[in-house]
Amino acid sequence: MRKADVVIIGGSAAGATAAISCSRRNPGKEIILIRKEKEELVPCGIPYIFGTLGSPQKNLMPDTALLNHGVNLFISTAEEINREKQFVYTDSGEQISYDKLILATGSSPMVLQIPGIDKENVFVVNKEVGYLQNMLDAVDRSKDIVIIGGGFVGAEFADECKKNRDNNVTIVETRPHCLQLAFDDEFCLEAETSLTKRGVKIIANEKVEAILGDNKVGKVRLSSGRELKADVVIVSIGVLPNVELAEKAGLRISASTKGIVVDRYQRVRGDSNIFACGDCAMKISYFSGKPIKAWLASIATGEARVAAANLFEICYHGLGTVGVFSTQIGNLAIGAAGLTQRQAEEEGYDIVVGEAKAPSRHPGGMPGAVPTSVKLMFSKNDGVMVGGEASGGTCVGEIINVISACLHHSMTAYEVSLFQMGTHPALCASPIAYQMVNAAEEAVAKLS
């Protein structure tokens, strides 16, 4: 039997981060990371295999950081956890004992339960090199691609599948807009315009009812009765936490979000030696404290760091999930942090909104300047910021993190309106027009 101080199951964003973080915080502890795949994919990079990167091999997570931190890699599948004796059985017959165990088993794509879903050339977004290579080959050979679900993954796949190919790509989305769970309508519309410019067709308010064809997919039938030609179908309707191993070990699973129940220390209910983080773990909202569904690598890494910090001594309670997202559709970068206006109003907030738009560089004639918007939501009662959205140039990727930092400290519209930022002509908006500050100032005027 192999012995380790810390065993981590799962090697994607959460598992790898937990391993590195644990090694930094606990030098000298023996850490074993068990993962299924010899080569681990960068999870958020998967859509980019289909256009920008061109192959799964170009989207691998290097093991360098793990190895540099002295983490021992075990390529096998964890089959069972013996909580009493504190060891993990693997499918290769290994028994690995742990002092502390971190579950980072991730999530798997949800499968649509409709007729024809088993046909050839119908894909979900599995995180496996071989599977994705087959999918890429099918996309390369295809003429008509139908993507079921217009969330982040669907929108990014649509964008990428159009790159360097003469094909038809259609997104079928059940909601009125793509990306509607993450953004307010005006931002969804911007993303849709960007997709449409790329040549992607969007069919909203529609369900796919059946996948038609002999062995291979030939068409999909929508609930309206309309049929679309399709030689490849990509199903991207969300994910479900991988909790079989945890369930088998008697750990509690959240009824509402299907994640392993954890406390604010990322410790599982009823076993102080086991932690869970990432897609497999239950999350609660930073705002309401209610369970939420938010499966993102960036969230996973945050939880992994909390888990690693608390392993041997509780020293940090997580804040709950702020929820910070970004993507790029065509040339449009778009991001959100915290609650959207719709979500905030659904929660019961009386909301004051501030908005500002300015070129991403200044003066507006600087090369690469792109109109960039920020929208901020504040509670009318105490002026505290509860969310922000941004769209425009690539700077949005970090603008949304500036907003996240303000959310971390419940900054008010007043405070944000006097925020001290740096700006430079080649990198940022003008300091006079800096969007976050001007949006906050607009909100201040409405609050007083």
Next chain:
Amino acid sequence: MRKADVVIIGGSAAGATAAISCSRRNPGKEIILIRKEKEELVPCGIPYIFGTLGSPQKNLMPDTALLNHGVNLFISTAEEINREKQFVYTDSGEQISYDKLILATGSSPMVLQIPGIDKENVFVVNKEVGYLQNMLDAVDRSKDIVIIGGGFVGAEFADECKKNRDNNVTIVETRPHCLQLAFDDEFCLEAETSLTKRGVKIIANEKVEAILGDNKVGKVRLSSGRELKADVVIVSIGVLPNVELAEKAGLRISASTKGIVVDRYQRVRGDSNIFACGDCAMKISYFSGKPIKAWLASIATGEARVAAANLFEICYHGLGTVGVFSTQIGNLAIGAAGLTQRQAEEEGYDIVVGEAKAPSRHPGGMPGAVPTSVKLMFSKNDGVMVGGEASGGTCVGEIINVISACLHHSMTAYEVSLFQMGTHPALCASPIAYQMVNAAEEAVAKLS
């Protein structure tokens, strides 16, 4: 006599921001902005006239925002303030009465007191369209350019003067490194490497002692005796606050930094109807509370917003100057927020440093990925962050603002190591490798 509720003197970053902010916060108030120039330049854009933009006309600040906010523009020079009767005399013979007055008179380039400084083709960086056009023409005709002073302005001018020109550009800097007042040595070295790659020569630890030639400059002589050919000399050794008007009105001037003495409300000492902001106003450090020299448009706009907020009722005290800077030299973006390691140690802090480097996009093969570093400084005693520096891709422009947001709330290494950020392959580093968080985690390990 013309009457206004608020009179603002100066139309650059501070004045324009004060006007817009005042209009937003005080709808209905009559605001007059007095400025000298018919066309106002974007101050931080001035170096970019010499390469990227190509003309002063492409670096003008549009008056649209001012006019949309109902601000009345007066193009003339304020010559005197009558504090007792509360009006301003202009050189056009106008008297404008004020209820509240905001001084945003800016700064002027320091002149080097050496022989030959008056020769033709020796320039400072004046913020005037006509002057800069002449300077641009001279640069276009020149073969050998010597830039005296390797701060932000000098380094940016050097970079721009090399663009699309076959010339020799040399920076002469008295300190061991360019940009040394803003960055620690390793970042200065990166910037210098970037300048050198562009073909800029850097002569450090040297003073220019004299400018030689007949009417026109022909050479400069260094204190070592060495002579450099020069048909254009650009002097960029810093600025001095424009305080003549304030001095004439009997307002107090800081002995150490030469700015108009203001309190934390940006109100001048001894006259509650007058505020000052921007380069003309004294600044105190967010950290030590001591007067500091920091003349930047972004700082100016922050002070302008504080002044505007406090005009009719004190409602906000400024935090002091955090100091957030960024620039781009060649393809290298570089920024700093708060104290550098050197400054922190000079203040007396016992400092723990955390550093992390990762590609600006992920996986590293994503187009546009550039190695991007973050260095964070924390006080060893309480773990609170006191500064950060970053270099690499254009994302640095906003990364430095994420760091600024953390500084605004005295976040500890511990808190920053668990920061919740969003990341996306085309926009940011990997969430596993996100530089700010990893730098903080490295510091945590050293703190505990």
